[in-house]
Amino acid sequence: MKVDKLNSPVNNTLTQENKGVALSMHPRKFGLWLFIVSVCMMFAALTSAYIVKFTEGQPLVYDIPIMFWVTSVVILASSLTMHLAYKSAHKDNIKNVKMFMTITTILGVVFLVGQWYAWIELVQAGVFFAGSKSAPTGSFIYVFSGVHAIHIISAVVFLLITLRLAFNNKISSQKTSVIEMCATYWHFLDLLWIYLFVFLLLNH
């Protein structure tokens, strides 16, 4: 996506012309929200499938990996730094934007590595994704965290793009739409993980 175009004021002529009854939100921000809705629907399907599997028959009993507690703290911390970066952009403090964005990106990568170690922990505990020793409830943990991780990877790419804009001085208090979209997506994935984590804590 040509993200940096979003910030340029010229680009908005297309919508400004239509000002009247239309929603004042930028179309691409609105599009992001719609994308978030579709991701929600996918996880709603997966988690409800899990409930169906969990309530019928004998579900596999397992312990939640300790690592999930660590990664949850990491991703919550990354949301905080993301928010600080966004606030700094509003205050035109570009130095802080760069710093907090960098920290957020690093925390994002740390989160991914942590999820990988959580998988190792699961395998050691005898909870397998596939094969004759696996059971659907156990496989679901991998699906939840794996599909979520793929979204996190996409969000890290988004973070890197935004970071590049920050280093090219294309983010300021006048040009916040990209960093705002980036923050929205990141906070959403944070919340989504917390939801999945709490969901697993309650149903394992």
Place this chain on the structure above:
Amino acid sequence: MELQTNVDGADVHVHEHHHDEHEHHEDGFIRKYIFTEDHKTIAKQFLILGLMWAFMGGAMSVIFRLQLGFPDFNLEWLRPILGTWINETGKLEQEKYLALVTMHGTIMVFFVLTAGLSGTFSNFLIPLQVGARDMASGFMNMLSFWFFFLASVVMFTSLFLETGPASGGWVIYPPLSALPEAVPGSGAGMTYWLISMALFIVSSLLGGINYITTVINMRTKGLSFSRLPLTIWAFFLTAIIGLLSFPVLFAAALLLIFDRSMGTSFFLSDIYIGGKPLHHQGGSAILFQHLFWFLGHPEVYIVLLPALGITSEIIATNARKPIFGYRAMVGSMIGIGVLSFIVWAHHMFVTGMNPFLGTIFMLLTLIIAVPSAVKAFNYITTLWKGNIIFTPAMMFSIGLVSLFISGGVTGIVLGNNALDIQLHDTYFVVAHFHLVMGSASFFGMVAGVYHWFPKMFGRMMDDKLGYVHFWATFIGVYLVFFPMHYIGIAGFPRRYYSFSTFDFTKSYADLNMFISVAAIVTFSAQGLFAFNFVYSIFRGRLAPQNPWGSNTLEWTTPRVPGHGNWPGAIPTVHRWPYDYSKPDSDKDGFSDFIPQNIPFSQTPHSNFENENELIAKQEGKNAGGNQQHHH
């Protein structure tokens, strides 16, 4: 501001709005026709690819109808096309019969009636009817088509696999679809199917996000939701339904991919092949059905709602009457949309579901009859005492209403969980959904093509060929699907290769033959449409700017709208789109229609009392700029 206008106003380029996007605005061939971001060209790409799929899907049905109607017929002459799908005795391979049925369903439901219908008309009409220069994101819109194209390529390629394409039915229930031992098509063919559908889902979501954003964000001044043409309401709701249901299919497909390729057991359990158990334990095939039909049922309305929206527009225009019950039409579409998410289990009455649960789903299913009946009633009352002009588009729209009713009535029978025990998976079901969803939506699509062809290509399609096409298709469709109800009540299961084995099925051999002949004639009649379509693009009569005397904004554009749609400013909307045959409009200098962009102040004689109040309010606003200046 620099405008270049040639003589007929067809080729107008707008510079000021697109500086940032198109510095080199004289696009080359590739940018203009292939990797284009213009919504009108993308719409035509969807239409042409959709129609090509329609002919392919139709041809497949003819081949398996030959097998069903004439089980002893020698199909040797089809060998040049079908190759080894014809066996040594000149008959269709049994497994390839299943492949044909599966591909016919997949192609028609997803590629023709979802991409070909929604993709074409949402893309074409949303910006034109809401008064926008283009979609919210032209780039995403382009991606949407190319993902569909990739999906098409993968699906098409799967036809040439040695083991054949997916053969487990378009609903791809595991374990049939999960194990290559079940049917050869569940090997590589199914993998291709899943890849293709994943690409297709991405395409649908990209398109849907764009449609919703454009309708919400980019309506022109004055175009409130209560003034939206019903086409736009339909496309808007369709996109929302798609956005909510396609991710669920994606989830189901993902789990199925894991089961097939990685050895998980989400949907598989206790399966023995050749006496040996598979390692899969603890999965549930029913779970897949729940996930699939949570998309599958809304998908029915993703297919149908755009056709209903198109019909509303065409019937009001050609009956020269305001649509009857505009708010009821919108309300019933919203009602259908909401209900479509809570009825999915009526596809699963015979899966051993708790009968009490089945009763709840029956109740919810039967409630859908109410908004559907409201729509049918409103179409008929719009026609009632109208000054009807029978254009081919109007014929197909009225045909849709007929098919919607006769196909919908049998839905009430099937929605009953007791009756469904007898009728489930018989030809009764086939007849039901081919009338109400297949044919009705197809009629809506064809009606849309006849109606908006002048705006798409600047030329008219031939009316006479259109009438012949209509009658052949309309009569043909009834001749094909009506007798199927009887076969279904008699207990013929669907998807069976042959009916010559049992005595009770043999007695219907003549009827099956009759259906097959009708199907072949109906399919052949579509050739008229193909000829008319292609010929008219190049040689058709030049279209007037507003050939049907229609009110909506697309007819205020030049004969062939350029990039940006309107050469000058975007028109402002002042009224709803259904001011047809308004009393005293002639005194205001209008014939029997007043387009949406005409202010009430220009039509003092024909304004209704409440509209005069509206003008007073507007003038008060203009004079003082004071919003609180009420009457």
